[in-house]
Amino acid sequence: MDPSRVITFLCPAPDATSLRLCRAEAFTALGQHPQALEDLDAVCRAEPGQHEGFFRKGKVLLEMGQRAEALLVLEHCLTLNPNFHPARKEMEKILMQEDAPQASLCTVAARPGDTHQGSTGPQVDGGSPVLPSSAQAQEEEPTDGRGDAGSEHSQGTATLSQPGQEEEPEATAERQGQWLVDNEEETTGAKCTQPCWELLSVSDMECSLCIRMFFEPVTTPCGHTFCKECLERCLDHRPNCPLCKQSLREYLKAGNYNPTVLLQDIILATFPSELAERRDLHQAEMAELSNLTKNIPIFVCTMSFPGIACPLHVFEPRYRLMIRRCQETGTRRFGMCIYEHGKSFADYGCMLEIRQIELLADGRSLVDTIGRRRFRVLSRGHRDGYNTADIEYLEDRKVAGEELQELQCLHESTYRLAQQFCEHQDLASRHILMQHGPLPEKEEDIQASADGPTWCWWLISILPLDPSYQLNLFSTTSLRARLTQLQRILATLLQQPPEHSPWGRV
Structure with a gap:
């Protein structure tokens, strides 16, 4: 993967110093050293007084095998920050090699007789300033007894270089290297406290x-x-x-x-x-979208009924969004209404619950839903292209006593007519029965559901009725009125021969 893409989303300013440093690290990890060097050169030009860019540039040059150039860059890094120990350690590695570059005359530790030629030391081949001696660094450090890490290290280096206690270069480098190893973790931790995205807004x-x-x-x-x-x-x-x-x-x-x-x-x-x-x-x-009485989404399509399955093919962008929101909110419900001229959709509808969704490769979906509750529309609205409505749920009026007994008798007689109708041998009716399933079982308690017996809605959904008539049956809250109308329709259909029955033309 292109490292430049890795940080594309971090900040819109690709020339920011911190981001170039990050990208240079990514290029280095991938072995793309020329690209890393290009970023680091830009960092050094942008911030010539900061040692970090020069240190990383020296490490990249070292990995490319250009040790002389790396040594000069690391020397310049130490002139900017004499107590930057990682750069000192890298220089030790280069100078301790048998075929170390001869372009530089500096040493990591001070020696007796070192002379100082200004705060930056002598120049090497017209390049970067030579690393200042440790004794010089000690002079520049405060001597008020405050022992920060930098002053302790400078003093320790000067002690190793005192006359009469001079050690071999190898021993000196080894002791200094051990000190750096012990403190490398602390130094790395301090660097990590300043993330590369600190300049983000x-x-x-x-x-x-x-x-x-x-x-x-x-x-x-x-x-x-x-x-x-x-x-x-x-x-x-x-x-x-x-x-x-x-x-x-x-x-x-x-x-x-x-x-x-x-x-x-x-x-x-x-x-x-x-x-x-x-x-x-x-x-x-999400809480606003989860409300099932205020601004509920409305799918304007077909008649649906409580307890009856309603398969849908969803392809319009507005309804794809609507179905997805129903899933995300967890309600898995939306309203279904038929179109009514002058009102966008009818005054009555059914709340559908999503049971299963099959997503197609092009974004369309096949949605298996089932009807739950009837409702009446109180007000209409819109949200992101689809219709919404404030609603109130409908509930059949409860009856008791003699009125309930009469209702039970009417329910029994109407259900028998429905059974006779389902036994009709007409091929068209048999095909519809196969599509909608068999007649549901008769409920013992006809007032248990707020919408009445499910078999009534199943029958209304398959009968060859005009949608306006279906909507009239749908909106009534009297089970007696609904059963009476169904009984009259079934009696009429059963009395007609199949070839003259409106059912045969469905």
Whole structure:
């Protein structure tokens, strides 16, 4: 993977020093040293007084086998920060080799008789200043007794170089190297406290689609990052990247929108309060979408009934979004109404519950739903292209005493007529029965459900009735009135020969 893409989503400013340092590390890890050197050269030019860029440049040159050049760059790094121990350690490694470069005359430890020629030391071959001696470094350190790590190391080096206690160069380097090893972990830890994304701002973490902080960010194969919900909404309309227009058909077909974990961690570490605010806003939106009486989504399509399956083929972008939101909120429910001229949709509908969804490769879906509760529309609205409504649920009126006994008798007689109708030998009716399933069993308690016996709705769904008449039966809250109408319709259909029956023309 191209390392430049690795940090593309971190910050929109590719020439930022911290990001160039990160990219140089990535290039180095991949063995792409010329590219790493190019980034480090830019860093050194941009910040000539900072030692970090020169140190990393020296290490890259060393890995490329250019030891003389690496030595000069490391020497310059130490002139900028004489107590930067990692650079001193790298120079020791170079100078201890048998075929060490002869271009430099410096030594890591001071020797008796060293002379000082200014604060930066003598020049080597017209290049970078030579490493100052340790004795010189000691003079430049405070002598008020405050023992920071840098002054302790300078004093220790000068002690090793006192007359009469001079050690071999190998021993000196070995002791200094051991000190560096003991403190390398501490030095590395101090560097890691300043992450490369410390210069990021909240605007750098905004989704280019919703202009808000990334929430559940996902990165496309073409390298662009969006909020998961924003990307899904775009792919509902067209299977292309919203920015570069590259085809994302295979990405859409896989349907696997894995979050960009690194970006999530960066946002959490850098902007925890803003992320918490963004999360609260998302939860508030989900809570609003979860309300099953206010602004519920309305699918304007066909008649549906309580307890009866209603398979759907969803392909319009607005309904793809609607179904996805029903899934994400956890309600798995939406309203179904038929179209009514002048009102967008009818005044009555049925709440459907999603049982199963089969996603197709092009983003369409086959949705298996079942009817749950009837409702009456109180007010209409819109959200992101689809209809919404405030509703109240319908419930059949309860009866008792003699009225309940009469209702039971009416229920029994109507159910027998329904059984006779289902035994009709007409081929068209048999085909419809196969499609909708058999007549449901008769309930013992006819008032147990708020919508009445399920078999009544099953019968209404298969009878050759005009939608307006179906809606009239649907909206009534009297089980007696509904059973009376069904009894009259069934008696009429059973009295007619099959060739003259309106059922035969369905």
